[in-house]
Amino acid sequence: MGKEVSEKILDLAMDYIMGRGYNAFSYKDISREIGIRTSSIHYYFPTKGDLGKALAQRFFQSTTEALELIDKTTQDPKEKIRKFVRIFYDNLKSGNRACPVAMLSSDYENLPEEVKREVINLIQLQETWLAKVLESGIKKKVFKFSGKPNDKAKAIFSAIEGATIASRAFSDPGRILITEDLIINSIT
Amino acid sequence: MGKEVSEKILDLAMDYIMGRGYNAFSYKDISREIGIRTSSIHYYFPTKGDLGKALAQRFFQSTTEALELIDKTTQDPKEKIRKFVRIFYDNLKSGNRACPVAMLSSDYENLPEEVKREVINLIQLQETWLAKVLESGIKKKVFKFSGKPNDKAKAIFSAIEGATIASRAFSDPGRILITEDLIINSIT
DNA sequence: GTCTATAGCCCGATAGAC
């Protein structure tokens, strides 16, 4: 049994967003690759905002699971952060795709309202997780920094997002790794 | 004597790029604000690529001068980096504008060739300057880090760019300041 | 240098047949 059409649409839209951004792909791009007409895509996702929202929500789900997996398999806070960064690195290595949150954030002003809301949720999910890891690292005395874990989490996430954008633009995934060093150095 | 029309066009285009991005403003947006027709803008900048290129080159010039000013008025490497970050912070405070390089980088795939080239130049200009500051900081023993200054410069610039994107999207310039802390902590 | 007018393209979206 093949994949549902709506799933194929979401997969392709995700690739386009990670590679070019939300406003740089069209229903036509997707229709061409799937082999159906643009009007058929509107059957599944009446507006592009609907598509963006569905896609962001699906990504929220898979990100939640990825973070839970890290928590389940790793205790050391420093190692958790390394695994977190690894996700972004792998996306860049395989297909030069930036984090969808970074792409959506840099296009934030031009997004439909319903998509904006999902972007906020995605950032909060990841920054909250990072803050929790930082706190546990402080408690275990493997991390050392001044300031609130929450603020540190914001700075770390921004740094990773910036690195994915530069990495993708210049096809240089190595930028993620040197950013990982910067982050680890700043909290140990 | 008023400003040249071509200067007004460049000023407005710069504001739009810093606020929305290169592909999210049109000749019509600019024509509306200046009070001339779009065809008149084509008289000064035949294609949008010409406009983007001219604008990036003008920004290269002003950035060069800003960096020279820092070098002339500041000796302490740490203080140089603080002044560098301050530039991005001020742009966000006054008008919620992100660094044009960050905006252009995140839209990189969708830029005309001639603009892409200028973006590369702009990044190199700033990363080279940062690397120089880092080296002098190492020599003066006010900085301490492993790895190449060049790589550290890339990571620092990416982090700042990411912070400006998040700051602008969520109207929270404070993100720049916590990123400044992260950077300073990672090299001292 | 600025205008009017328009070409040519792409976009998201809808109506209605099958």
Add this chain to the structure above:
DNA sequence: GTCTATCGGGCTATAGAC
């Protein structure tokens, strides 16, 4: 569910009058 056909709008860009 998928199609054809089309609408209304946006965009960059050009031709040619003044």
